[in-house]
Amino acid sequence: MSGELERPGAEPSPDFLLQTRGAHRDLGAYVVAAAFDRSGAQAAFALGDGTVRLVAGEEWREIAVHDGAVLALAAGASGFVTGGDDGRFRRVTSAGEVGDIAEYGMKWVEHVASAQNVLACAVGRRLHLFDAAGTPLKSLDHPSSVTGLAFDTKGKRIGASHYNGASLWFVASKSDSPRVLTWKGSHTAIAIHPGGEAVVTAMQENALHGWRLPDEQHMRMSGYPSKTRSLSFTHNGRWLATSGADGIVLWPFFGGGPMGKPPVELAGGDGVTCNFVACHPGHDSCAAGFSDGLVVLADIGSERILPVASPGRGAISALAWSPDGTHLAFGSETGFAAIVDFSKR
Amino acid sequence: MSDASTSSPEAPGTIPVTVLTGYLGAGKTTLLNRILSENHGRRYAVVVNEFGELGVDxxxxxxxxxxxxxxxxxxxxxxxxxxxxxxxGGLMKRRDRFDGIIIETTGLANPAPVAQTFFVDEGVRSRARLDAIVTVVDAKHLPQRLVDSHEAADQIAFADVIVLNKTDLVSAEELAEVENKIRAINRFAEIHRTERASLPIADVLDRGAFDLKRVLAMEPGFLTDDSHEHNDDIASVSFEVERPIDPEKFNAWIGQLLAEKGPDLLRTKGILHYAGEDRRFAFQAVHMIADGDFIGPAREGEPRRSRIVFIGRNLNRPQLRRGFEACQVS
Structure with missing residues (x-):
C-alpha cells in the first residue's frame, strides 16, 4: 500500500491548510450533510438540531428549518433543499427563507437529491419528483424503503437503492416503469457512473455490488472491514472512491475494471476508518474524511496525500466540493464544520 | 437491580433499547403509554408501527x-x-434528545430479526445496545394464542421479561395454568402479573438482559426438571457442570451446534469457567448469531460451575447434556 500518512504530529502541521486557507466553526450539533449551491457562492451545513447553517464569505447564518433533525441536504435550483425527521421536504433560499415543498406526516424524509430542473426526495418506499419550482411531477413506488438516491450527470435518470437491488427511473418517462437492477440483499447507498456505464450500490454485508448498464453484467467489490456509507465517482468516471476501509479504496472503471482488478488504496494503514469520500469535480483527486476527524485530499495519479485537517474534531460525517472545485466543505459528528479554499491565489 | 449506567461498560455511551412484543390486544400499547406518561424523568424515542394507537404526546x-x-x-x-x-442511524443525529429507545413490534412479529440486528449490524452495535425483550401476554387469551400460532410461543421464548397482563379477567386456577404454560416454554424470563399493564417501569426498562455480565442473572422460576414438556414444541433447558471447560472443545461443540441447529435454537446463554482462567466467559446467541467475552471472576466462595441455557424447539436434552459435559477438561 502507498500514500501513507504520518499522524498525528506529522511535519508540517496537518492543520496547515485549515489554518491558512480555512474558515471553521463549532456548530454544536451533528453535521448531517454539507453542500454548495449551484453557483458555488454559498455553502450549507445541515445539522442534527434541525438547523441549516448558510455560509457565504465570512458570514455564517443559522436558519431553523426542521422540527427535529435535518436528515438530508442538496443544492436546489437556487439555494438548497432539505429533508427532515419532521416529515417535511423544504427549501431554503440563499437569503435564508424557508418554505415547504411537501409534507409527509410521520414519515421521515431521509434522502433528497437534485438535478438541473428536478428535485427529488425519498420517503419510505416512495420517491417523489418535483420540478425546480417545487410542483409535484410524480411519485414512484419501490418494493421496500429507499436507502439512497442518485441522479445521472444529465439529470435524465434517477436511481434508488433498496432491498434486493436498485431501480433506475427516467424522470420524463410517461410509462413510469423502472429498469430494475436485481441482486439479493440489502442495498444501502447508490452511485451512478458519470458516463452512464454502471450503477454501484453499497451493501449491508460490507461489500459493493455493481451492474454494468449496457449488458447488466454483475460486479462484486468486497473486502471491506466495515460498511461503505459513501461512494463517489471521479469526474471522468475512471475511478470509484469508497469509504468503509482504513483508507480510501478506489476501484478502476477502465481497462476492463473493476472486474479482476485490485483497488488502489490511499491514505490508509493506520487502522482508522475512512467515513466519507468526495471526488473533485474537475481532477482525478478525492477528498476523504476519517473516523478520527482527519481530512485529506488524495491525488490519485501520483498517490500523494495532502492533509487538510488534523484528527481530533469528531468523526467526519459530511464532505462536499463546490461545483468549480475551489472549495471543500466538511463537518463532523461532534459539530465541527469548516470550508477550505483551494483556489489559486 | 443494578445501576443502568454501568450495565454495559464495554460499550460506553450506547443507548439502551427495549423491545416490546406481544399479541394484538395483550396490552402492549397500554404498557407503552404507561412508560411514556409516568414521571420518571427519562426521555424515550419510540419506534411504532401504528402511530394512531399511541395516545400520549x-x-x-x-x-x-x-x-x-x-x-x-x-x-x-x-x-x-x-x-x-x-x-x-437517524436518531443518533439527535442523540442528546433521549435516554433510551423503545421498539414496539407488530403483534405477529417474530422477535429474532430485531434481536439479531443488534448483534449483526456494526453501526447499530456501536451506538445502541439491546437491553431486554419484553413480551406482554394476555392471561385470558394466551392459551388460545399458543394453539393458533407459533409467533405467540416465539415471543415468550425470546422474552427476558414477561408482563402477564389482564390477570383480573381470569381465576386463580387459570392464572396458575397460564403461568405454567409460559414456564414450559421459557423458564428463565421474569414474569410480572399485572392488571392494565400496571407495574413499576424499572421492572421492564434498564434490565441489562443482553449484557454479557448479566447474561444468566435471572434464575429460573423453579428448578424442577421440566418433565412436563408440552405439545407446543418450544422448551427451555439448562445444564451445569463441575469441572472447568476446555475452550477449544466448547468452541468446536457450540460452533457446530449453532450451525446445525441454529434455526431451532432461539436463545442460548452460558457462563463458563475455563481451565486456568480466573475470569468467567459469558456467551449468548440468538439463533446462529453468537457473542461472547470474558467477564469478571466469580465471587469469593462461589462454586466454579459452568452453566448453559437453551431455549428452542426440538431440544434433544440428553444429547445437549452429553455435548456440554464433554466440553469439560478431562
Whole structure:
C-alpha cells in the first residue's frame, strides 16, 4: 500500500491548510450533510438540531428549518433543499427563507437529491419528483424503503437503492416503469457512473455490488472491514472512491475494471476508518474524511496525500466540493464544520 | 437491580433499547403509554408501527414499516430489521434528545430479526445496545394464542421479561395454568402479573438482559426438571457442570451446534469457567448469531460451575447434556 500518512504530529502541521486557507466553526450539533449551491457562492451545513447553517464569505447564518433533525441536504435550483425527521421536504433560499415543498406526516424524509430542473426526495418506499419550482411531477413506488438516491450527470435518470437491488427511473418517462437492477440483499447507498456505464450500490454485508448498464453484467467489490456509507465517482468516471476501509479504496472503471482488478488504496494503514469520500469535480483527486476527524485530499495519479485537517474534531460525517472545485466543505459528528479554499491565489 | 449506567461498560455511551412484543390486544400499547406518561424523568424515542394507537404526546415517535431483510452471509436464519438500522442511524443525529429507545413490534412479529440486528449490524452495535425483550401476554387469551400460532410461543421464548397482563379477567386456577404454560416454554424470563399493564417501569426498562455480565442473572422460576414438556414444541433447558471447560472443545461443540441447529435454537446463554482462567466467559446467541467475552471472576466462595441455557424447539436434552459435559477438561 502507498500514500501513507504520518499522524498525528506529522511535519508540517496537518492543520496547515485549515489554518491558512480555512474558515471553521463549532456548530454544536451533528453535521448531517454539507453542500454548495449551484453557483458555488454559498455553502450549507445541515445539522442534527434541525438547523441549516448558510455560509457565504465570512458570514455564517443559522436558519431553523426542521422540527427535529435535518436528515438530508442538496443544492436546489437556487439555494438548497432539505429533508427532515419532521416529515417535511423544504427549501431554503440563499437569503435564508424557508418554505415547504411537501409534507409527509410521520414519515421521515431521509434522502433528497437534485438535478438541473428536478428535485427529488425519498420517503419510505416512495420517491417523489418535483420540478425546480417545487410542483409535484410524480411519485414512484419501490418494493421496500429507499436507502439512497442518485441522479445521472444529465439529470435524465434517477436511481434508488433498496432491498434486493436498485431501480433506475427516467424522470420524463410517461410509462413510469423502472429498469430494475436485481441482486439479493440489502442495498444501502447508490452511485451512478458519470458516463452512464454502471450503477454501484453499497451493501449491508460490507461489500459493493455493481451492474454494468449496457449488458447488466454483475460486479462484486468486497473486502471491506466495515460498511461503505459513501461512494463517489471521479469526474471522468475512471475511478470509484469508497469509504468503509482504513483508507480510501478506489476501484478502476477502465481497462476492463473493476472486474479482476485490485483497488488502489490511499491514505490508509493506520487502522482508522475512512467515513466519507468526495471526488473533485474537475481532477482525478478525492477528498476523504476519517473516523478520527482527519481530512485529506488524495491525488490519485501520483498517490500523494495532502492533509487538510488534523484528527481530533469528531468523526467526519459530511464532505462536499463546490461545483468549480475551489472549495471543500466538511463537518463532523461532534459539530465541527469548516470550508477550505483551494483556489489559486 | 443494578445501576443502568454501568450495565454495559464495554460499550460506553450506547443507548439502551427495549423491545416490546406481544399479541394484538395483550396490552402492549397500554404498557407503552404507561412508560411514556409516568414521571420518571427519562426521555424515550419510540419506534411504532401504528402511530394512531399511541395516545400520549411524545416528541420522538418514529413511524416505521417492519422490514425484515435476509443477510447474504450464508446463515439461513440470519435476518435483520433494515428499517431499524436506518432509524437508529437517524436518531443518533439527535442523540442528546433521549435516554433510551423503545421498539414496539407488530403483534405477529417474530422477535429474532430485531434481536439479531443488534448483534449483526456494526453501526447499530456501536451506538445502541439491546437491553431486554419484553413480551406482554394476555392471561385470558394466551392459551388460545399458543394453539393458533407459533409467533405467540416465539415471543415468550425470546422474552427476558414477561408482563402477564389482564390477570383480573381470569381465576386463580387459570392464572396458575397460564403461568405454567409460559414456564414450559421459557423458564428463565421474569414474569410480572399485572392488571392494565400496571407495574413499576424499572421492572421492564434498564434490565441489562443482553449484557454479557448479566447474561444468566435471572434464575429460573423453579428448578424442577421440566418433565412436563408440552405439545407446543418450544422448551427451555439448562445444564451445569463441575469441572472447568476446555475452550477449544466448547468452541468446536457450540460452533457446530449453532450451525446445525441454529434455526431451532432461539436463545442460548452460558457462563463458563475455563481451565486456568480466573475470569468467567459469558456467551449468548440468538439463533446462529453468537457473542461472547470474558467477564469478571466469580465471587469469593462461589462454586466454579459452568452453566448453559437453551431455549428452542426440538431440544434433544440428553444429547445437549452429553455435548456440554464433554466440553469439560478431562
Amino acid at each position: 411524545n416528541d420522538l415517535v418514529v413511524d416505521s414499516d417492519e422490514e425484515v431483510f435476509e443477510m447474504n452471509n450464508g446463515c439461513i436464519c440470519c435476518t435483520v430489521r433494515g428499517d431499524l438500522i436506518r432509524i437508529v
